[in-house]
Amino acid sequence: MEVVTLAPYAWFAEWDGTRWKRRGEGYDARKKDLSERLLEALYDQCPQLRGKVAFQELSTPLSTKHFANYVRGEIYGLEHTPMRFEQKWLRPRTPIKGLYLTGADVSSAGVAGALFGGVLTVSSILLRDMVGACTKRAKALKKVAPLAEPERAATAA
Numbered sequence: 001m002e003v004v005t006l007a008p009y010a011w012f013a014e015w016d017g018t019r020w021k022r023r024g025e026g027y028d029a030r031k032k033d034l035s036e037r038l039l040e041a042l043y044d045q046c047p048q049l050r051g052k053v054a055f056q057e058l059s060t061p062l063s064t065k066h067f068a069n070y071v072r073g074e075i076y077g078l079e080h081t082p083m084r085f086e087q088k089w090l091r092p093r094t095p096i097k098g099l100y101l102t103g104a105d106v107s108s109a110g111v112a113g114a115l116f117g118g119v120l121t122v123s124s125i126l127l128r129d130m131v132g133a134c135t136k137r138a139k140a141l142k143k144v145a146p147l148a149e150p151e152r153a154a155t156a157a
């Protein structure tokens with residue numbers, strides 16, 4: 001089970017530059033405090049889980065910075081402002097021959113955004129409309145193997 005909340009980078013900035021797992025007692029105390037508050041929020045929603053959590057771990061913007069190299073630990077990548085979507089350079093094709101960008105930052109946030117970023121990049125490389133090709137393929141697959149009722153309900157939701 002995953003609990004996600006908003007956490008400004010400023011709450012952790014003083015420990016930027018410290019090493020993973022060796023950030024010091026102050027950082028550990030802040031994590032402990034946040035963990036307890038998040039668990040309380042979880043128990044508010046799912047009281048049956050109180051006393052049943054065998055293991056929990058908290059990551060912070062510094063964890064995301066350490067593992068994924070996002071400058072301020074922003075788990076959803078670049079800020080979703082109008083300015084971001086106006087950037088002409090934020091697209092798969094770059095001025096450097098053979099160098100393409102991909103992932104969520106050339107598309108939109110999250111796993112679905114990253115997947116779509118991949119489709120856009122393949123379209124740029126192959127000079128083919130892969131969005132259209134994927135849609136066509138999905139329609140063909142539906143005809144061959146229609147979704148079972150629970151899957152259909154999940155797709156419609």
Ligand SMILES: Cc1cc2nc3c(=O)[nH]c(=O)nc-3n(C[C@H](O)[C@H](O)[C@H](O)COP(=O)(O)OP(=O)(O)OC[C@H]3O[C@@H](n4cnc5c(N)ncnc54)[C@H](O)[C@@H]3O)c2cc1C
Pocket residue numbers: 004059064067068069075076077102103104105109110111112114
């Ligand atoms: C804790 C957490 C929970 C999340 N939960 C959800 C969720 O529930 N649903 C959802 O849709 N999204 C979620 N996200 C967001 C989602 O994971 C990202 O939007 C998505 O992974 C972005 O995919 P990407 O391929 O663009 O980038 P990434 O998955 O970040 O991949 C970029 C890769 O590049 C590597 N890299 C970075 N810099 C360099 C470099 N200089 N040299 C070499 N390699 C480098 C990184 O190590 C990383 O492997 C979550 C993210 C986090 C951190």
